Amino acid sequence: MDQREIDKDRRRGRAATSNDVGRFEPQTRVAIHDGWDRDEDLPPLRTEVAVERPRRVITRNTSPDVGFDRSVNPYRGCEHGCIYCFARPTHAFLGLSPGLDFETRLIARPAAPEQLARELSAKRYQVAPLAFGTNTDPYQPIEGERAIMRGCLEVLAEFRHPVTIVTKGTLIERDIDILRDLAADNLVRVGISVTTLDPALSRAMEPRVPAPARRLRSIERLSAAGIPVRVMASPMIPALTDHELEPILEAARDAGAQAASYIVLRLPREVSGLFQDWLADARPDRAARVMARVREMHGGRDYDPDWGKRMRGEGPFAKLLAARFDLAVKRLGLATALPPLDCAKFRVPPRQGDQLSLF
Template identity: 50%
Template sequence: MSLARPLDPHFDPLVLPADKALSAPIDPERRRGRGAQTNASGRFERFQSMPMDDGWQTLDELPAFKTEVQPEKAKAIITRNDSPDLGFDRSINPYRGCEHGCSYCFARPSHAYMGLSPGLDFETKLFYKPDAAKLLEKELSHPDYKPKTIAIGTNTDPYQPIERQHRMMRDILEVLDRFNHPVGIVTKSALVLRDVDILGRMAERGLAKVALSITTLDRTMARSMEPRAATPGRRLEAIRGLAEAGVPVGVLTAPIIPALNDAEIERILDAAAAAGATEAGYVLLRLPLEVSDIFKEWLLRHYPERYRHVISLLRSMRGGKDYDATYGKRQKGEGPYAWQIGRRFEIATGRLGMNRRHLKLRTDLFSPPRQLPAQLSLF
């Protein structure tokens, strides 16, 4: 059975003993290979349901969480934004939800809009947009469209495991290649190498670049924190494969988690540069909305001895809160510890010769197909 109780927005887990979870965790056997520990309801729900043993052993009968994928009918595929601290104004998200299951994923709260949990539902109840390529071709063909780099992978990973079957990215890249439209991709999957033929062609024309996200080089930490993502070694191999194919490639050390993986900044940059990365960036851990509890639950289970230190340092960079969404602060944080991280990153990239030049992709080659007039002229 499940027990429903009103959500408590004033609950502060920092005052709890480090061995007490935020809410009743799902049986480990049911969530094997997943990142979230629970499946609490989203912020739009009035009540939160959680598993509870009522003495009839009904919990033993519940099945394991399996990945379910269903189509989503989208009206448009290009998403616009006017955020002043982002380097792009348009993006494509071919999938909703992500099977990688990263415990820190800031995209998790978007699942609440579907009436689903940002927890285990986000990793197991996925949506894909089967008309993505057709919609993209239609939008790029509009006579008023002005080309700028399209970012892909800024929300959920476009090369998550279900891409092997649905091939949304392959279809999207074929359209962009045909239209000579620039694209920048962020992923933590080695599956990106499948499309190296298209990316290589586009890169020759200055139309494509890729960044691999590497959170840690510790396989044990990566497996628990990003359970279905590629191993750190495979991501480095992807960087090397892209670089050898002539695709400009960078590394995103993200998220940086104080007292957990921040000691690895230099090692990650060293390894990425050796593999062929020429650009690098970083993002401080972001914990908006439901992500805060989901990440804390993971941290309490896997690194309980570091829990208080991690949260304390994080709050010192977020104005005393778990998260500050202010433009200009949400990516890097503020305060002495955030300043130290920034300086370490600058010194390491400078030593490695990274970020000497930020590649700007070309837009002057954009060539939409000719449109026939709706009605032939009589004269």
């Protein structure tokens, strides 16, 4: 069914316009007319969910420009369908397309909480904040029925383990009871991503994400529950959303956010082609200007993967954006980072059959 352009009726509610095979596949699949006249149209693309039982759930990294060294992803693929998502290329490792497959063919990991508890119980485990939402969103729509993220939070609360969460999903409000408990011991902080305040633009480029105003309401509700929240104005897309940087930060501050951050648009591997196809389809009047600014920030390329450059870019436009951010957070009284989490409260809870401590 893969082709360069999938019919708009079939991909309604999706961001990617194509479903090209992943970069590791030896063959390309192309849909062609078979010569038979048919009155019926092909059905819309529905979300399919497969189940994986992971052997390990904690993923390690040594990247110097992210603030964590370990993370957990309850799901592979993301129904939110953000066209700019840097995680899309990971679907190619599954033999799936980073295009529409990434949005419609998801992998759930229901055994993740059980496996997480095993890994945290290992004698050699050394505690440090565990990050969720660094690849795909743990509060995407499928979480409403699967509740895998909630299961992981229950494990972390039992172990008194520090956790950071990044999401666009308002389903996080369901778990305020656990998050409030963790926050009381300085064991959690949450980042809410707000890319634009324009609901029409949001619906076009992140089609199954809650509207911007609804995400601001989540910031308000989490903050009211005593949960520290950082607004993430990410990604900033030059010539498309960068003019909204200050309004986003102000709206989030008014909703209760304590801190703010941003990164510039990243277009690794297949994301570049997918994003440019989307631009040509959804914002053709901006396409050339957006890509010119993107390349200006990445040394003439669509993407520069070098550490220290990939998140913020370089050149005059990147410097101006950084200066605007610095001025805005200072004016609004926002921090650029939340306080460190407490790792000293971590404990492995006793299991049935364990010998009880005398002290």
